[in-house]
Amino acid sequence: MTRQAVDSIEDVVKNLIVAELRVDRNQLMPATHLMKDLGADSLDALNIALRLEEAFKIKIPDDAIPKFLTVGDIIKGVNEHLSAQ
Amino acid sequence: MRRVAVTGIGLITPVGCGREAVWSALAAGRSGIVRIEEFDTSSLRTNIAGVCRDFRPLDFFDEREMARLDRVSQMAIAATGMATREAGLANGQLDSYDVGVILGTGFGGQGSIEEYCGAFFSNGKGRRSALAIPKSMYNASSSNIAIRFKTRGPNLTVTTACSSGANAIGQAFHLIRYGHADRMIAGGADAPVTPVVMDAWKDMRVLSTKNDPPERACKPFSANRDGFVLAEGAGIVVLEALDLAVERGARIYAEIIGYGSTADASHITFPDPDGEANAIWRALKDAGITAAEIDHINAHGTATKLNDQSETEAIKRVFGSRAHEIPINSIKSMIGHSMGAAGAIEFIATTLAIDSQIIPPTINYEEADPQCDLDYITEGARRISSNSRLRTAMSNSFGFGGNNAVLVVRAYQG
Numbered sequence: 001m002t003r004q005a006v007d008s009i010e011d012v013v014k015n016l017i018v019a020e021l022r023v024d025r026n027q028l029m030p031a032t033h034l035m036k037d038l039g040a041d042s043l044d045a046l047n048i049a050l051r052l053e054e055a056f057k058i059k060i061p062d063d064a065i066p067k068f069l070t071v072g073d074i075i076k077g078v079n080e081h082l083s084a085q
Numbered sequence: 086m087r088r089v090a091v092t093g094i095g096l097i098t099p100v101g102c103g104r105e106a107v108w109s110a111l112a113a114g115r116s117g118i119v120r121i122e123e124f125d126t127s128s129l130r131t132n133i134a135g136v137c138r139d140f141r142p143l144d145f146f147d148e149r150e151m152a153r154l155d156r157v158s159q160m161a162i163a164a165t166g167m168a169t170r171e172a173g174l175a176n177g178q179l180d181s182y183d184v185g186v187i188l189g190t191g192f193g194g195q196g197s198i199e200e201y202c203g204a205f206f207s208n209g210k211g212r213r214s215a216l217a218i219p220k221s222m223y224n225a226s227s228s229n230i231a232i233r234f235k236t237r238g239p240n241l242t243v244t245t246a247c248s249s250g251a252n253a254i255g256q257a258f259h260l261i262r263y264g265h266a267d268r269m270i271a272g273g274a275d276a277p278v279t280p281v282v283m284d285a286w287k288d289m290r291v292l293s294t295k296n297d298p299p300e301r302a303c304k305p306f307s308a309n310r311d312g313f314v315l316a317e318g319a320g321i322v323v324l325e326a327l328d329l330a331v332e333r334g335a336r337i338y339a340e341i342i343g344y345g346s347t348a349d350a351s352h353i354t355f356p357d358p359d360g361e362a363n364a365i366w367r368a369l370k371d372a373g374i375t376a377a378e379i380d381h382i383n384a385h386g387t388a389t390k391l392n393d394q395s396e397t398e399a400i401k402r403v404f405g406s407r408a409h410e411i412p413i414n415s416i417k418s419m420i421g422h423s424m425g426a427a428g429a430i431e432f433i434a435t436t437l438a439i440d441s442q443i444i445p446p447t448i449n450y451e452e453a454d455p456q457c458d459l460d461y462i463t464e465g466a467r468r469i470s471s472n473s474r475l476r477t478a479m480s481n482s483f484g485f486g487g488n489n490a491v492l493v494v495r496a497y498q499g
Contacts, residue, residue, distance in 0.1 A: 043289075043354060050288050062290050 009056075009082075013075050016051045020044060030072030052078060058085065089261045090330040090497060091338040091436050093172025093323030095164030095272075098430060099135035099316055099420050103167055106139070108437050111445035112466045116300035116419045118314050124280045131292040133299040134278045135316025135421030153216055154229060155194035160319035160426075161226035161274035162233055168270065169234060172323040173335060178268075185238030185266050186227045187257040189249025189273035191424035191484075192282065194221035199281050226274055238266050244425065246484030247385070248346075249273050250320060251428025251492055255344030257324050258492075267326050272429035274319035286315060289354075291389055301449050305386035305415035306393045306461045308454035313387040316421030320429030322436075327497075339436045340497045342477075343372025349487025356392055356483055361399035364489035365479070369403075372493040374477065376404050379411060379493075381444055381478040383435040384461075386415020387422050396481065397457045414462045418448045428482035432492050435480040439496045442469040 014028050021038050034040040034048075045068060049060045052074070058081040068074045096103060099117025100110035110117070118135050126132035137160065142151050145163040154162070169179065178184075197220040204213045219225060224242045231240050239260060243253040250273020257271035286292050293312040295302040304310040330337055345368030349360030369376060385396055401408045416434050423430060438444045443466055450463035469475045477495045484490075 041352070046288065046290060062294075065290075 009078055010075050012055050013052070013078060014071070016048065016055060017071065020048050020051060028071050030070065030075070032071045033069055034071070035069070048074070056082060058082060086262050087264065088327035089258050089341050090325050090327045090335070091322050091341060091494070092325045092330050092335040093168035093174065094338065094433055094436070095167030095171070095319070095321040096430065096433060097137050097140050097160045097164050097319040099137055099318065102137070102139050104171065104437070108441070111416055111419060111434060112443050114419065114446045114448050114465060116448060118299045118302060118421055120296070120299055121278065121283070123278070126283065129283055129287050130294045131283065131287065131296065133296050133302055133314060134283070135314060135318070135423065136278055137317055153220065155197040155220045155225060156276040157190060157192070157194055157274050158226040158229050160276060160317070161188060161321065162229055164272065164274065164319040164321040165230050165234065165270055168321045168323050172325070174268070174323065180235035180237070181267070182237045183267040184236040184269070185240055185257070185260065186230050186236055186270045187239070187241045187243060187253045188227040188230070188271070189243045189245070189251070189253035189425045189429060190223060190226065191244060191246050191249050191275050192277040193223035193244070194225055195277055195279055195282060197221040199279055230270060234270070236270060245488035245490070246486055247422065247424060248428050248482035248484035248488045248490040249425035250430065251432060251480065251482035251490035252346055252488070254322065254324070254341070254429055254432050255346060255490055255492055258341045258344055261324055261326050267329055269324045270321060271324055272319065272321035273426040275424040275426045276317045277424050278315055278317050283315065293388065303388045303418050303421060304449040304451060305384070305388040305418050305447050306397070306454065306457040307450045308452035310388040310390065310393060312389055313417065314421035316423040318420065318423035318426040318430055320426050320433050322429070322433060337497045339439045339494045341492065342495050343368045343374070343493030345369070345371055345491045347489045349489065351487050354485050356395035357487060358395045358398040358402060360487050361396060361481070361483050361489050362402040364491045365399065365403045365481070368479065368491035368493050374493070377407065378477050379404070379479050380475045381435070381438060382411055382413045383431045383438070383478065383480040384413050384415045385481045385483045386417050386447065388415070388417065392483065394456045396483065397459055400459065408459055411460065412444055412462050412467055413459050414444055415447045416445055419445070428480070428490060431482065432480045432494070435478045435492070436494050439475055439478055439494060442475050443467070444469070444475070
């Protein structure tokens with residue numbers, strides 16, 4: 001995966017989180033925890049999973065969602081799902 | 086305060102139509118969960134549901150009548166006909182301002198809404214209708230019951246998600262108890278097994294995906310449970326002031342004695358054992374009994390990870406160590422979760438358990454879960470021996486939004 005392709009995944013993920021959680025983009029660091037730092041609950045996690053599936057045309061299994069704890073986890077998770085396809 | 090009896094029962098469920106057929110299926114531990122064939126499910130993770138395939142609308146309506154009624158109303162009216170017929174009430178006894186209707190529904194005329202929205206959004210393709218609104222409005226079922234059976238009293242529709250049917254019965258019970266009605270037709274109906282609703286549930290990831298075999302998918306209280314199975318159905322009871330029921334020699338299935346209704350005030354979907362326990366306490370208080378007098382609990386038991394755990398905790402908070410001695414079942418294991426109808430169908434099952442002294446099982450229990458360690462009647466239907474009587478029982482319904490409703494019913498002995 002090229003650095004440019006990785007950057008654009010990060011952009012899409014961050015845009016998506018900003019849209020879903022109504023937070024500022026500058027709050028999103030790799031270690032930012034969705035629930036503890038951004039006040040998300042598991043319904044938000046389900047919605048974010050749905051938007052990721054739509055944006056990247058991937059299928060995210062149920063057991064992957066509890067692992068989406070930080071912004072970095074999500075970016076990593078998306079990369080893994082894209083590589084697996 | 087008047088005492089209130091259950092004198093008529095009508096049922097449309099995935100395991101059959103009518104009290105006898107349904108009870109015989111439940112007592113035998115038979116499941117009505119099937120592969121959905123009514124529409125394309127290829128984009129869904131779940132392709133099973135509880136569908137009422139034994140329900141034949143043309144047995145109850147002609148085609149012109151059917152065209153004016155959403156499926157939910159068809160089921161509600163048909164079940165009401167069964168209940169009033171069983172109660173031995175002719176139209177003359179229903180045609181009164183002292184006889185009303187309270188129905189519960191979660192999705193109302195959903196099929197009709199989808200038909201009209203489909204026509205609207207496809208720019209003229211699909212069927213529009215002047216009847217779109219009268220068919221799909223949430224009070225269509227209760228109003229159509231009044232029209233058909235001439236009940237002129239209070240006519241209301243309660244919508245509290247999964248506890249709608251139970252809240253409807255509870256409210257109807259109180260109307261009679263406090264002298265605002267003599268008889269009430271009460272219960273719930275829902276026909277939510279539609280393409281749009283199944284898709285919407287998919288995105289919440291709360292439905293079981295154990296599609297094969299369908300009848301084994303719903304596993305309440307089992308450690309390997311993975312969600313509920315959506316279903317449709319209707320459960321209707323005739324509630325009647327006890328003195329009137331006795332006076333006309335009606336068959337009395339049981340007496341409804343308590344109703345507790347609370348809001349968790351916590352989360353829009355996640356249950357809170359505190360709100361649930363309080364609904365149970367309030368139902369007991371309303372019944373004027375103690376926790377020690379409950380002989381059986383018909384659980385909400387949806388087979389989601391969260392409900393079954395939260396409900397078990399709530400039961401323990403109220404009943405303490407005695408919780409382990411109370412036989413508890415979930416008939417959703419067999420008929421799925423029919424949303425607004427569930428609380429009513431389960432109230433009926435609780436009533437019939439008292440009437441028959443048989444408690445239907447919780448099927449599909451496979452693995453013990455340390456957080457759900459009560460007696461869930463997993464070995465098959467339990468026949469109560471003549472030594473210990475099943476006298477007083479409770480039915481729980483805990484809905485999205487934290488809407489909790491608990492009903493208490495007791496054997497009538499005079």
